Amino acid sequence: MRVLLSTYGSRGDVEPLVGLAVRLREHGAEVRVCAPPDEDFAQRLAGVGVPLVPVGPSARALTKAAPAPSSLPQRAAAVIAAQFDAMPAAAEGCDALVATGAMPAAAGALSVAEKLGIRSVSVTFQQLTLPSPYHSPLAYAGRPFPADVTDNRVLWDLDAQSIDSLFGEALNTNRASIDLPPVDHVRDYVIGDRPWLATDPVLDPWLEPADLDVVQTGAWFLPDERPLPDALTAFLDAGEPPVYVGFGSMPLHSSPDAARVAVEAVRAQGRRVLVSGGWADLALIDDQDDCFAVGEANHQALFGRVAAVVHHGGAGTTTTAARSGTPQVVVPQSVDQPYWAGRVAELGIGAAHDGPTPTFESLSAALSSALKPGTRDRARAVAGMVRTDGTTAAAKLLLDAVAQDRPPMHT
Incomplete structure (x- = not known):
C-alpha cells in the first residue's frame, strides 16, 4: 500500500505528517510527503526515513518576506500550479492521499487525486477552517469581514x-488543463463531507453541526526519543527550571525587540531563560549565564523540564506544552493562534497575552499568572486528559478504508 501525505505551510503543518507517516509505515505502508523544499523539513523527514517530494517555494522565505495581502491571489496561483506540476508523479501508484495545509495547496492536491482516481481525505489541524454555527471563520489578510455582521452563518457565507x-480562477484554470470540470465553491470542495480534525478533544472540543460529519482523530504526534543536547542538559541541570521562549515559524515582524523584552520579563520573575531562535531568529541579548540559546530540540522532552513555555500559539506547540503539564504563556501572532491562546486561558493552564506585541509590563503580568502554583496544578491535571493516540486512530481509519476498498473518502 502506498500513501501520499501532502501539505504546504510551516513546521506546524509538516510535523503532524511526520507522526502519521511513521505510524503508517509501521503497518507496512510505503509513505512519501509532499511539502515545501525547506531544509529543516527535509532534514526532519530524512531523520525518520520518509522521502520528501519538494513542492512550491520555500515556506520560510515566503513567510519572512511578509508579502502584501494584495498579492495573495498571485501567490496562491503559484502554489496551486506547483501542486499540479509535482503531484502527478508523486502520487503515481498511491492508494490514498491525505491533504492538509494552505487551502489552495490542498485544493490542488485533491484535484490531482481526483484526476488519478485516488482515495483522498482532507485534514485540518485547527477547527476554525470548518464551517460551524458555533464559531466564526478566520478572515484573510486584507479582507476583513464587515464589522456589523455578527451572525456566524452569514460570516461563513462571506468566507x-x-x-x-x-x-x-487559478484552481479551475489548472483543473481545466487536466480535463477536470470547474469547482463551484473552493472551500466546500477542499473540506468535503467528512473532513478529519486532527486536534485533541479536550483542548479543541468540536461541536458538531448537522451538515458536516467531522472525524476528530486526536492530535498527530511522533513520540520523540531524541536525547536533549549535552550542553542544554547541562544548563537545565545547573539550576531551577528556566522559562522557554520561542515563536516557532513566526517571523515577529511586529516585535523586533521580542528577545530583549522576553529575557528581561523572565529575569524579573527570578527565572533563567531558554531562547529558541526559530523563524524570528531570536538570539541572546547578553552573555550572562542565566540564558541559553536553544536550536533544534526535542520539545516533548524539553517542555517537561521548564517552568513555563512562552510561545506563539501554534496548534502543535500548544498541544505539546499541554501534554507536558507545563504552564503556557501564549503570545498569538496571527491566524488560529488567538483561538489557542483563548483555549489555554479558558482551561486554566496558562495565560493569553493580549495581542502579538509583548512589552515588559504585559509579558511580566502574563508570566506572573502562568507561574502561580495553581496554574501548574491545573496544567498537570489537564495533561492527564490529553489523548496520545491520534496517529494510531488516523492510520487505522485510512488503512481500513483502503483495505475494504471503500469509495473515495473525500466527496
Whole structure:
C-alpha cells in the first residue's frame, strides 16, 4: 500500500505528517510527503526515513518576506500550479492521499487525486477552517469581514465568497488543463463531507453541526526519543527550571525587540531563560549565564523540564506544552493562534497575552499568572486528559478504508 501525505505551510503543518507517516509505515505502508523544499523539513523527514517530494517555494522565505495581502491571489496561483506540476508523479501508484495545509495547496492536491482516481481525505489541524454555527471563520489578510455582521452563518457565507474570489480562477484554470470540470465553491470542495480534525478533544472540543460529519482523530504526534543536547542538559541541570521562549515559524515582524523584552520579563520573575531562535531568529541579548540559546530540540522532552513555555500559539506547540503539564504563556501572532491562546486561558493552564506585541509590563503580568502554583496544578491535571493516540486512530481509519476498498473518502 502506498500513501501520499501532502501539505504546504510551516513546521506546524509538516510535523503532524511526520507522526502519521511513521505510524503508517509501521503497518507496512510505503509513505512519501509532499511539502515545501525547506531544509529543516527535509532534514526532519530524512531523520525518520520518509522521502520528501519538494513542492512550491520555500515556506520560510515566503513567510519572512511578509508579502502584501494584495498579492495573495498571485501567490496562491503559484502554489496551486506547483501542486499540479509535482503531484502527478508523486502520487503515481498511491492508494490514498491525505491533504492538509494552505487551502489552495490542498485544493490542488485533491484535484490531482481526483484526476488519478485516488482515495483522498482532507485534514485540518485547527477547527476554525470548518464551517460551524458555533464559531466564526478566520478572515484573510486584507479582507476583513464587515464589522456589523455578527451572525456566524452569514460570516461563513462571506468566507466562501472570499475564498472563491481569491483561489477559484487559478484552481479551475489548472483543473481545466487536466480535463477536470470547474469547482463551484473552493472551500466546500477542499473540506468535503467528512473532513478529519486532527486536534485533541479536550483542548479543541468540536461541536458538531448537522451538515458536516467531522472525524476528530486526536492530535498527530511522533513520540520523540531524541536525547536533549549535552550542553542544554547541562544548563537545565545547573539550576531551577528556566522559562522557554520561542515563536516557532513566526517571523515577529511586529516585535523586533521580542528577545530583549522576553529575557528581561523572565529575569524579573527570578527565572533563567531558554531562547529558541526559530523563524524570528531570536538570539541572546547578553552573555550572562542565566540564558541559553536553544536550536533544534526535542520539545516533548524539553517542555517537561521548564517552568513555563512562552510561545506563539501554534496548534502543535500548544498541544505539546499541554501534554507536558507545563504552564503556557501564549503570545498569538496571527491566524488560529488567538483561538489557542483563548483555549489555554479558558482551561486554566496558562495565560493569553493580549495581542502579538509583548512589552515588559504585559509579558511580566502574563508570566506572573502562568507561574502561580495553581496554574501548574491545573496544567498537570489537564495533561492527564490529553489523548496520545491520534496517529494510531488516523492510520487505522485510512488503512481500513483502503483495505475494504471503500469509495473515495473525500466527496
